[in-house]
Amino acid sequence: MAVEAWLWALGFLSWPVWVHSVGPCxxxxxxxxxxxxxxxxxxxxxxxxxxxxxxxxxxxFTQRTQGSQCQSxxxxxxxxxxxxxxxxxxxxxxxSLLPNFTxxxxxxxxxxxxxxxxxxxxxxxxxxxxxxxxxECTMAPNVPVIIGDAxxxxxxxxxxxxxVFGIPMVSYLSVCACLSDRTRYPTFLRTVPSDAFQAKAIxxxxxxxxxxxxxxxxxxxxLGKSGTQLLLMELKxxxxxxxxxxxxxxxxxxxxIQRIVEKIKNSRAQVVITYAIxxxxxxxxxxxxxxxxxxRQYIATASWSTSTHFTSWSGISxxxxxxxxxxxxxxQGLGSYLTQLSTEEHLMEPFVQRVWEDVFGCRxxxxxxxxxxxxQCTGSETVNHGETYFDVMxxxxxxxxxxxxxxxxxxxxxxxxGPFGNGECPDVKPIKxxxxxHYLKTVQFTxxxxxxxxxxxxxxxxxxxxxxxxxxxxxxxxxxxxxGQFDAASGPEQDFQLELRRVYWGGGWGKKVPVSVCSxxxxxxxxxxxxxxxxxxxxxxxxxxxxxxxxxxDSTECTKCPWRFWSNTExxxxxxxxxxxxxxxxxxxxxxxxxSAVGAALTISVLVAFFRHRDTPLVRANNSELSFLLLLSLxxxxxxxxxFIGRPAPWSCMLRHTLFGISFVMCLACVLSKTVVVLVAFxxxxxxxxxxxxxxxxxxxxxxxxxTLIQVGICVLWLVLAPPLPxxxxxGELGARVVLLCAVGSVAGFxxxxxxxxxxxxxxxxxxxxxxxxxxxxxITFSMLIFCAVWIAFVPAYVSFPGKYTVAVEVFAILASxxxxxxxxxxxxCYIILLRPDKNTKKNMMAK
Numbered sequence: 110m111a112v113e114a115w116l117w118a119l120g121f122l123s124w125p126v127w128v129h130s131v132g133p134c135x136x137x138x139x140x141x142x143x144x145x146x147x148x149x150x151x152x153x154x155x156x157x158x159x160x161x162x163x164x165x166x167x168x169x170f171t172q173r174t175q176g177s178q179c180q181s182x183x184x185x186x187x188x189x190x191x192x193x194x195x196x197x198x199x200x201x202x203x204x205s206l207l208p209n210f211t212x213x214x215x216x217x218x219x220x221x222x223x224x225x226x227x228x229x230x231x232x233x234x235x236x237x238x239x240x241x242x243x244x245e246c247t248m249a250p251n252v253p254v255i256i257g258d259a260x261x262x263x264x265x266x267x268x269x270x271x272x273v274f275g276i277p278m279v280s281y282l283s284v285c286a287c288l289s290d291r292t293r294y295p296t297f298l299r300t301v302p303s304d305a306f307q308a309k310a311i312x313x314x315x316x317x318x319x320x321x322x323x324x325x326x327x328x329x330x331x332l333g334k335s336g337t338q339l340l341l342m343e344l345k346x347x348x349x350x351x352x353x354x355x356x357x358x359x360x361x362x363x364x365x366i367q368r369i370v371e372k373i374k375n376s377r378a379q380v381v382i383t384y385a386i387x388x389x390x391x392x393x394x395x396x397x398x399x400x401x402x403x404x405r406q407y408i409a410t411a412s413w414s415t416s417t418h419f420t421s422w423s424g425i426s427x428x429x430x431x432x433x434x435x436x437x438x439x440x441q442g443l444g445s446y447l448t449q450l451s452t453e454e455h456l457m458e459p460f461v462q463r464v465w466e467d468v469f470g471c472r473x474x475x476x477x478x479x480x481x482x483x484x485q486c487t488g489s490e491t492v493n494h495g496e497t498y499f500d501v502m503x504x505x506x507x508x509x510x511x512x513x514x515x516x517x518x519x520x521x522x523x524x525x526x527g528p529f530g531n532g533e534c535p536d537v538k539p540i541k542x543x544x545x546x547h548y549l550k551t552v553q554f555t556x557x558x559x560x561x562x563x564x565x566x567x568x569x570x571x572x573x574x575x576x577x578x579x580x581x582x583x584x585x586x587x588x589x590x591x592x593g594q595f596d597a598a599s600g601p602e603q604d605f606q607l608e609l610r611r612v613y614w615g616g617g618w619g620k621k622v623p624v625s626v627c628s629x630x631x632x633x634x635x636x637x638x639x640x641x642x643x644x645x646x647x648x649x650x651x652x653x654x655x656x657x658x659x660x661x662x663d664s665t666e667c668t669k670c671p672w673r674f675w676s677n678t679e680x681x682x683x684x685x686x687x688x689x690x691x692x693x694x695x696x697x698x699x700x701x702x703x704x705s706a707v708g709a710a711l712t713i714s715v716l717v718a719f720f721r722h723r724d725t726p727l728v729r730a731n732n733s734e735l736s737f738l739l740l741l742s743l744x745x746x747x748x749x750x751x752x753f754i755g756r757p758a759p760w761s762c763m764l765r766h767t768l769f770g771i772s773f774v775m776c777l778a779c780v781l782s783k784t785v786v787v788l789v790a791f792x793x794x795x796x797x798x799x800x801x802x803x804x805x806x807x808x809x810x811x812x813x814x815x816x817t818l819i820q821v822g823i824c825v826l827w828l829v830l831a832p833p834l835p836x837x838x839x840x841g842e843l844g845a846r847v848v849l850l851c852a853v854g855s856v857a858g859f860x861x862x863x864x865x866x867x868x869x870x871x872x873x874x875x876x877x878x879x880x881x882x883x884x885x886x887x888x889i890t891f892s893m894l895i896f897c898a899v900w901i902a903f904v905p906a907y908v909s910f911p912g913k914y915t916v917a918v919e920v921f922a923i924l925a926s927x928x929x930x931x932x933x934x935x936x937x938x939c940y941i942i943l944l945r946p947d948k949n950t951k952k953n954m955m956a957k
Contacts, residue, residue, distance in 0.1 A: 143179070143460045144229075145190070149213020151540055153197065153512055154233040156219050156226055156257025156267070157190040158183060159464060161388045163222035179220035182467040183387070185416055185501075186259065188447050189281065190216050192502035193256060195446050196509035199557075207517055212509075215251075218460070219258055221388060226263035227270060230255060234276055253542040254279065254549075256508045259501075260386060261285035261304075262330040268297040275543035279511060281504035284411060285335045289567040296546055298568035300507040301435055302597075304336045306572035307411060310433055310595035311382060312343035313605040314408070314576075320380045321646045322627040325354045326369060326393060327384040332412065333357075336384045350627060350646035352378040357389045366396045374402045379616060379625035381405045387413040394419065398426045406615040406623045411435055414577050415500055420587040428587055429615025430579040433595070435500040437575060438558045443502065448491045465490070500575065507562050507570075515548040516540065572597035580613045633660050634680035636667050653680040675845035690849040691754050691913040691920070698754045701920045708747035708927055715935045716740040722942050726951045735786075735809060739779035739934070745772035746927040753920045757835040762851035766833045767824045769923065770862060774820035776930065777865040778813040780893065784872040816865060848913055866900070869893050888933050895929030 143159060160179030197212045215233055219226035233252040254277045258264045264283035271278065277296045280288075284304040288297050315323060325340070327333030337354065344351065353376060355369040370393070373381055383390050390413045397403060407430045413419065414432025462473050471486035522534035528547060529535065535544035553563040564570060576593035593607035614623050631637050631650035636659055640647045653659055653667035658676045670676055670683035677684050692698050716737065723733050749772055752765035786809065827833075836852040870893040899922050941948050 143218030143463075145194070145214070145216045145458060145460060147194075147197070147213045147215075149197075149201075149211040150538070151210075151254075151516060152213045152215050152252050153193075153509065154230070154252040154255035154257070155190060155193050155214055155216035156229060156255060156259075156263075157193075157216060158186045158221040158259050159190065159218040161186075161221040163220035163225045178463075179218060179225070182464055183221075183418065184468055185387075185418060187464055187468075189259070189501055189505050191447055192440075192443060192505045193509055195443055196506050199442075200509065200513045207513055207520070210516070210520065212513065219260075219263060221260060221263075221386075223263050223266045226258050226260070227266050230257075230267045230271060234271065234274070253277075253540045253545050254512055256281065256505065256512070258283060260330070261288065261332040261335070264288060264297065265294075265331055268294045272296045275546060277542060277546040277549055279508040279549070281508050282412065282501055283332075285331045286339055287331060287335050289569055291567060294568075296542075298511075298549055298564050300504040300511065300562070300570055301411070301501075302572035302574070303567075303569045304332070305339050306595075306597050307433055307574065308336060308339035308343050309597070310572075310574055310605065311340060311408060311410075312347050312349065313595065314431070314607065315344070315349050315380065316347040317605060317607065318622060320623070320625040321349050322352055322378045322625050323349065323380045323382060324352050324373060324376055324378040325382045325384060326373075327354070327356055328386055328389040329356050329358050330386070332386060333384050333389075336410070340382070340384065348645065350644035352376050352627070357385055357393055359389075361392045366392060367400070369393065370396045370400045370402050373397070373405060374400065377625075377627065379406055379623045380408060382408040382410075383413075384410055385412070387416050387418070391419065394423065394427060398423055403427060404616045406431070406618070406625070408432065409577075411500070411574065415589055420579070423587075425581050425585070425587060427615070428579050428581050429613050429618070431592075431612070431615070432577045432579070433574045434577045434589075435504055435575070436573045436594075437500040437503055438560070440499060440503065440506055440558060443499065443506075462486075507556060507560075510554065510556055511549060511552055511562060511564075512545075514554040515545060515552045518548045518552065519544065576607060578612050579615075630662050631664065633662060633664070635659060636664050658683055673847055677845075684845065686845050686847040688849065689846045689913050690756055691916040692756065693754055695913070697914070697917050701917065701924065702751060702754060704924050705747050705750040705920075708750075708924060708931065709744050712740050712744040712747060712931060715931070715939055716744070718939060718942055719935075722949070725942065725949045727938060727941055727949045734806060735779050735783050735813075736935075738813065739776060739783070739930075742772050742775035742779060743927055743931055746776055746923060750920045750923045750927075753916055753923075757849045757851045759832075759834055762833040762835055763828055765851065766853065767828065770824055771817060771820050773862050773923075773926075774865060775813065775817050776927075777862065777869055778816035780930065780934070781816075781865060781869045781872065782809045782812055784869060788872055788875060820862075848915075850916065863900075866893065866897060870897055888937060892930045892933035895933060896926045899925045899929065 160181055161183050162180040164179065193214060193216060197214050200206055201211055217229040217233065219229055233255065236251045255267070255271070256279050258267060258280060259282040261283040262285075264278065264280050265285070265288065268278055268288065272293075272295055275296060277298065280297070280299040280301065282301055283299060284301055284307060286303045286305040286308075288294050288299070289303050289305075315321075323344075325337060327337045333356065341351065341354075353372050355372060357369070358365060383393060385393065390409070394407075403426045407427060409430055409432030411433050414430075415434045419427065465486060465488075466472055466483075469486065469490045471484045471490070473486045516537075519535045519537055519540070522528075524534055525532040527534035529544070535541065535548070550564060550568070553561070555561050562570065572595075574595040575591050576595065577589045578592045579587050580590045582588040590611065592611045593605070595605050597604055609622065613619065614621065616623055627644070627647040628640075628649070631648070635650040635652050637648040638651045639645055640649060653676065656676055657667035657669050658680050659667050660681050667680070673686050674683040675686050676682070691701075693702060719728055719733065719736055719740065722728050728736070745768065749765065749768040752761060752768055755761060833851045833853050836850050838848045838850055902922075
């Protein structure tokens with residue numbers, strides 16, 4: 110009672126009928142609108158969307174609804190129905206398959222709607238006799254198996270309903286991956302691959318073509334939702350981004366369709382994937398053609414990629430479309446059979462006549478009077494089957510054969526060896542749906558065209574697609590050309606194949622592969638930086654930093670070069686750094702070497718001049734012993750600069766800084782001693798003052814020795830605790846150079862030099878105004894002023910100049926301060942000694 114009441118509520122029965130255990134029950138059925146029937150030992154049900162516009166349902170449920178017809182015939186779908194009839198007749202003629210057993214069929218039009226599909230399916234499995242006995246009301250239905258439906262949403266509804274009764278379904282076009290769920294749809298099988306494989310195939314195509322910025326338009330049904338979800342998962346895995354995802358609602362509001370097309374036109378995505386059934390895709394593409402948005406590369410799914418209906422009204426506007434189609438083969442005899450649309454046996458069927466009239470625009474018999482503008486149908490009209498792609502028909506062909514071989518296995522069952530309890534074999538008259546389902550799941554056979562067919566644990570076949578390209582033929586018509594294939598059984602490396610040279614690309618690209626990216630590829634030497642607030646496919650190309658490279662296109666990160674390597678100008682490879690140090694071959698090294706040698710030579714010349722004129726008043730008055738010692742230390746100062754030039758080695762690093770420290774301390778000690786002597790001599794003016802006895806030659810020698818000894822001690826500790834050793838400095842501001850330097854280790858060794866320089870400057874400053882015709886204190890002041898200025902300027906210059914120029918600055922400071930002392934202290938004396946000997950007299954020295 111509950112079943113009949115439920116059927117009545119849905120509109121399949123006019124009034125609820127109470128079924129009693131005794132006596133007949135009456136099913137007040139409504140005949141299936143648009144059906145073909147042939148008697149047989151087993152009746153195979155078939156669901157086909159011959160018409161694609163179903164009448165609007167009546168939800169009042171108060172009276173029997175008046176019969177209304179579906180509209181908009183779909184020739185392609187009618188050919189699927191004819192393919193089932195052709196296959197049934199071929200099997201019935203085959204003496205080796207189902208001998209003494211006849212297949213029949215009951216095929217119905219579903220009008221491409223869930224309600225009409227479910228109504229047709231229920232009418233099939235409950236029988237069409239109006240009066241049956243109460244016992245027969247609970248028996249197996251007359252149709253134990255159904256082939257269909259084409260649409261995933263309708264197959265879900267039917268499988269949900271019939272699955273309760275164990276009635277198997279074998280679909281030829283329902284691709285929704287959701288139907289692979291054995292828990293929810295245990296009786297559903299199909300000869301078309303699951304949409305999960307189609308999504309993978311589409312993603313592989315996008316990835317192989319370098320299309321990372323695409324648009325998606327899908328149907329508002331199970332196919333569109335499930336297929337798009339699977340596709341988005343695959344695209345995410347392959348780093349392909351979606352600019353937009355629009356949904357075609359079933360009511361087809363013009364404003365909504367126009368907005369979708371506007372989105373397509375305004376987007377930078379050159380590739381548009383239409384995940385939709387045929388009627389939904391037609392609504393979209395008609396608007397695409399009308400609004401001239403055909404300058405895109407459209408990707409068609411298997412549900413409409415081979416429909417000749419599109420090419421009949423779009424012309425060459427959509428030429429270049431790429432689509433995925435189920436594998437197709439040439440079925441012997443099917444092409445000529447389809448030219449008739451039906452056999453003479455069915456030509457007088459009302460349903461066949463109506464389809465014929467709608468396809469050819471004519472009228473049969475008395476109907477011509479109601480529409481005199483249409484010609485008389487002769488029954489000899491033909492359709493050019495050469496335009497037909499046999500992909501879906503081959504799936505129908507395999508579905509019928511799968512059922513036939515399953516029944517064959519049931520008939521060949523040996524008693525006691527059956528798959529059911531106690532080895533029982535299945536019933537064959539009548540065939541029980543659940544038993545047939547068991548054999549369908551395990552069936553394995555080879556079709557007459559040589560393909561092996563079987564179902565996996567989810568009721569799915571092996572996935573294989575043809576890649577179809579819409580190309581303009583010699584006659585100016587669009588033809589379907591196979592340009593590749595996708596075969597999941599070939600493995601991840603060989604599953605996708607596309608012959609690019611044979612493809613004609615859409616959107617006006619012709620033989621040139623379209624470019625569909627949000628951002629151009631980043632060349633080697635740069636890295637990708639994702640634009641804020643945008644998908645990962647939209648990015649900026651940022652040049653790699655110095656010392657980093659990227660040697661591949663679209664690198665996400667730059668790689669740091671290893672030690673002693675640096676990036677080239679293009680930032681594409683790491684090259685060995687140039688080893689750099691201040692050498693005697695460099696121009697700078699040559700100049701400094703010459704200055705050092707000249708300074709040493711000048712110092713020796715002055716020393717020779719002073720020695721030759723050691724008995725003259727000028728030399729004697731300027732403390733000849735200190736002068737000789739000062740000149741000797743200045744010579745070492747000039748020569749120590751040479752130790753800074755050349756490749757650093759442990760011995761050279763220790764020698765250069767030790768020699769520099771000791772020679773400069775000795776030099777400054779001499780200058781300090783001369784300054785103190787002059788200052789004390791001119792300050793000790795009181796009668797009987799003996800202060801000069803504390804600053805005699807012995808004391809002067811002792812002071813110089815003590816200062817030098819302190820510096821020697823500092824250098825020894827320096828060399829023991831923190832010796833200056835060779836080091837390398839690379840990268841950063843140095844660029845592609847590795848600079849060999851001597852690490853100072855500790856600057857404490859220079860503190861003594863700074864202290865002596867400060868004291869010398871202070872003493873010379875106090876003695877600058879002493880009354881003397883030849884005031885040596887003034888020259889010492891100038892020399893120390895130059896000395897201090899040079900070394901004060903040395904600090905920022907030392908920090909600023911990179912690489913070997915750091916050493917050059919240090920050498921220059923040594924030479925400049927040495928030249929300052931030499932020139933300021935000894936140049937005036939040499940001038941008098943060599944050029945003005947007349948002034949080199951005691952009288953002249955004591956004039957004032």
